[in-house]
Amino acid sequence: MAESTTSQPGSEAQAYTTPDVIVTGNDDPSAPHASITSRTRFERLMLIGKCCVPLRVEALKAAVAEAKSGSDIVRYNDACALLSAAAPDDPDARMDGAWIENTDIANRAETTRLETELKGYRNNLIKESIRMGNEDLGKHFESIGKLAEATEAYSKMRHDVSTTKHIFDCGTHLASVAFQRHDWASVLSNVGKISNIQSGDDEQEQQAYTKVASGVALLGMGNFHDAAMTLIHTNPNVSPAEYSTVASPNDVAIYGGLLSLATMDRTALQSRILDNQSFRTFLEHEPHIRKAISLFVNGRYSTCLSILESTRADYLLDIYLQPHISAIYSLIREKCIVQYFIPFSCVTLDSLDAAFGKPGQSVEPELIRMIRDGSLRARIDARNKLLVAVSPDPRLVVQTNALHVARKYELEAKERLRRMNIIGAGLEVIGVKKPQTGGVGGAEPEEAWFEENRVASLLAEQAQDA
Amino acid sequence: MDDAKLFFDDLAPPVTSSSSKAYDAAAKTYAASVTTRLPAAIRTTILRDPIQSLQLVDPATNSIGYLAIIDTLLRGSIPPSVSRQHLLDSTLLFLLKFDPIQIRYVGSLFRALLEDLSSLFSPTVAVELLANAILRIDPSGSTFTSTHLVMAKLAYDANCIEPALKVLDADILFYPRNTRFEDTKRLCDTELEPYAYVSLAGLTDTIKSTSILEYHFVQALAYISRRDWRKSQTALEKVIGHPTKDKGVSKIMLESYKKWILVGLLKDGRPPSFPHYVTSVTKFTFNGLSEPYSNLASLFTTENASALKEEAVKGQVTWEEDKNLTLLEEVISSYQKWQIINLRRIYRQVSIAQIRQTTLSAHTAETLKSDDEVLALVSDMIESGMLKGQIQVGPTAEESYLTFHEEHDLMTEAEFAAEVARSHSSIEALTKQYRATNERLSSTKEYARHVVREQKRMEKDMADAGVGFDANIEDEDLMTGVLGAM
8 A cells, every 4th residue: 555655745734634545656646547537526526635645735726616515514513624734824724614504404394394394294204205305315315415315215205116217226325335335245235136127128238327326336345356356247338427436437337347357367357358349448548548558468578567557546546446456457467477487487586687687776575575466476596686486296196196196094093093092992081070180170079989880880891791 | 948939930920821811820820829829838938038939930031930929038037148139139030031011910019019119229220220120011102001100209209210201201191090991801901902911900000190291300400411402391381281170289399380481491492382282270380479480581581681680680580490590500500601692693693702792791791801711601502402503713803703504404315204204103103092092082981971971962952942943833823842852
C-alpha cells in the first residue's frame, strides 16, 4: 500500500484523515469522472483531496461545492474541515453556519413529512403507495447521508413489490446504498437477487448493471479473477447511464483489463480479452490498457510494466481500485517475471534487473519472496548471479518416493501390530484405573479396590478353569 | 563334592532331542530339584567349596544346574578364602554361555539374577550383559519384558547407552500376555514364540502399561542424549500414541508430548504433526496442558527470532520444571541452522555474507557478529550431516560460497534394488507375524465372546425383522397376521 511519498506538505490534513496513499501525479480531477453521478462524485473528489497533493485544494473546493448543492451536512463538514486544513485562507474553507442550520431544518421537515405520508398510505393499505412512500423515504435518507435508515426503508419496499421492475428498483437502491457503505457482500447479494429477473425489454440494460455492480463488488472483496470474468461480460451496447451510479465505461475497461492481466494466462488473455468483440469496445476507451495487454501477450513484459507504471498514479485516485492497486500490480509483475523465465533454464540476474528492476534496485528480494511463496520454481545462484530453474532428476524423485512409501508402510504395519498386541494384552492406559499415572484426570480413590477386584476375579477364573 | 557332582549330573536332562516330551518332563523335575528342593547337604557342600562346585557342571550344557549353583553362592555366605571376583567371573561366563532353552525352566530365578546385575557389576558391564541376555532369550528382541525396562533405566542413568543400543534399536512388537497359556506346546519347543514362553517361563515380571510407557520414554531420553532425533521421535510417538481407554492420559504421555514437540523441531525444523492414530481426546488433553510448547513451536518456523527468544525466556520456569531446559537450549541453537537449511529452497549457491544478513540467531535475535562465526556454523552443520552442501572459501566473506546439494543422494540401481528388497522382505516377515497375531487373537476368550454376541445379535435382528417378504399373509388379514406373530 505504500506509494512513493515524495513530499508531504500540509501534514495538518492528516489530523483528520490518515491517507494511505499520497499521489503526486498531475491529473485533472473532474475529467475522468465527468460521467459519474453525484454521490460517488463527491467520494471521488474527497479521495483526490485526501491523497493527491497538487490537486488537493482544487478537488476539495469542488467537493465542498458538491456537498453544498446536496443536503448531507456530515459531508459538508468533512469537506470543509479537510479544505481548511489544506488551504486555511480559502473563502470556501469557512463553514457556512447558516446553510448548515437551514439544511438541517429542511431535512428534518422533509423526514417528518415523508414519514407522515407513509403512515397515511399504510392506513389506507394501498400497496403501491406504501412502496413509493418507502422509496421516497429511502431516497431522502440516502441524500442526507443516513445510510442505515435508507437501507431499512428500501428493504421495506420489497414487501409491496408487484412488478419485476419494482424488484429491480428495490435491488438497485439497496446495492447503491451498500456501495456507499463499502459493504461488498451485501452489494453482491442484492445484485444477485436481481440478476436473474426476466423483464423483456429492459433485460440487457439490467444485465449490464448487474455485471458492472457485481464486478466492482468482487473487486472490492479482493476476488480478482471472478471480478475480471464478470466485468468482461458487460454488454457494450447498453448506454453507460444504466450503470453510471457505479462506474463509467472507462472504469469497466480499466478494472476488467487490469484484473484480467493480473489473473489470466497469455492464451486466455488473447482469446477472452483481445479477441472479445464486446470487451474491445470498452478497451477502446482506454487504449493503453489494451496496449499493455497485447504487449504482455506478445512477451514484451518490461514495456507492458512501464506502461502500467506510468498510469499507476491515476489508478490510485480511483475509489474502488486504490486499496487493491499495489496487489494487482505486484500480481502482474510476478506473472511477467514467471512468464519471462519459462523458456529458460537459467537467466542472469543482471538481465532480469534490466527487464524488471527499478533504477538502482535489484529484483533479487522480489525473486526471493516469489520463490518462498512457491510462485516461481527456481533457485538463485548468488555466486554466478543466475536464476536457475528447478529441474528435479526424475529418477531421484521416483527412488525417493518409492523408498519413502516402503518405509512408511513398514513403520505403519509395525505400529499397528504393536498396538494390536498392546490391546490384546490389555495394556492400554485406562482413564480411571490408573490414577498413579493418569494425573490429568485427578487422583482416584478406588485404585486399591480395583486392583483387588481384578486379582480376585482372576483367581476366580483360574479356579473355574481348574 | 562327588555327591554334589552326582546329584547335578544324574538328573540333568539330556542335551539332545530338546523338543521331546521326555525332555520337558525331565527338565521340569530337574529344575525343581536343584532350586526349590535342593537338599541342604548339597547346599552346604557348595557353600563350603565354591571354586570346585563351580567346576561341577558346564554352563553351556547344564545351564539349569549352573544357575542354581551361582544363585546359591551369591545368596549364601562364601568362605573368605575365595575371592568374590572369581564368583563374578563365573556369573559372567554363565551369562555369556547359557542355553536359552534350559533357562526357560528356571525363568524367575534367571530374571532375579538379571535384575541383580547392576549391584554385582559396573554399569557398563551390567548393561552389556543384560542386553546380551535379552537377545539370547529372544533373538529378535521384539517381545517386551520387565528386564527391558531394567536395562534401559540402568543404561540411561549410568550414561552407557552404547551397549544397550542393540536392544533399544529392536522394534518391540509383542507383549507377554498375562493370561494362562495353552498347554498344547512345551516350554522346550524351539518353535514356540517368544511372547508365549517369556511369560510362561517367568522370564518377565508382570507388565503394566506404565512399564511400556516408561521404557519408551527412557529409550527416547537415551536417543536424545545421543542426539539421534529421528529415533527419539519414533520412541516418543510410541508413548504419546499409546492406546487409551476411557479418556485416560498418563503423565508420562504428557511429558513425552512436550519432548516430542521439541525433538520434532530439532529433527525437521517445524512442529511435528500427530500420528493419525492419536485420538482427538488425547490431542485435546495434550494441547490444553502444553501451551508454552505449542507457542514456541509455532514461532520456530517464522522469521521472528525476537518473539521466539521472548517466548523461550518467558517459559523459563516451565522448561525447568519439565526438565527440558537443555533440550530447549538445543532447539534455540538450532533455529538459525534451520533458517540456513531452508535457504536451500531459495538458493543454489549463496555467499556467507548473505547468510549472515538473512538469518538470525534465536539466542540474541540478531545476526551473527562476524562472517567467521557463520562460516564455522555452516561447516559444523555440514560435518554433522545436518546440511548437505559444500563450502568454497574465498578471500572474503562475499566471495565464500555455500553450495547446496540435493537433499537425497541418487542411488545406483543396485543399491536401490537392495533397499527395495530389504523393505519387501521385512514387510513379508511382518505379514507372517500379522497372520500369527490374527490367529492368536481369534482364539482368545474376548474374541469368542464377541463372535457369540454378534451371532446373537444377528439372530435377534432376524427375529426383529418381523414379517419378511416371503411370509405368506393374505391381503385382508394383514394386521391380524402381524399382531398374531407378535
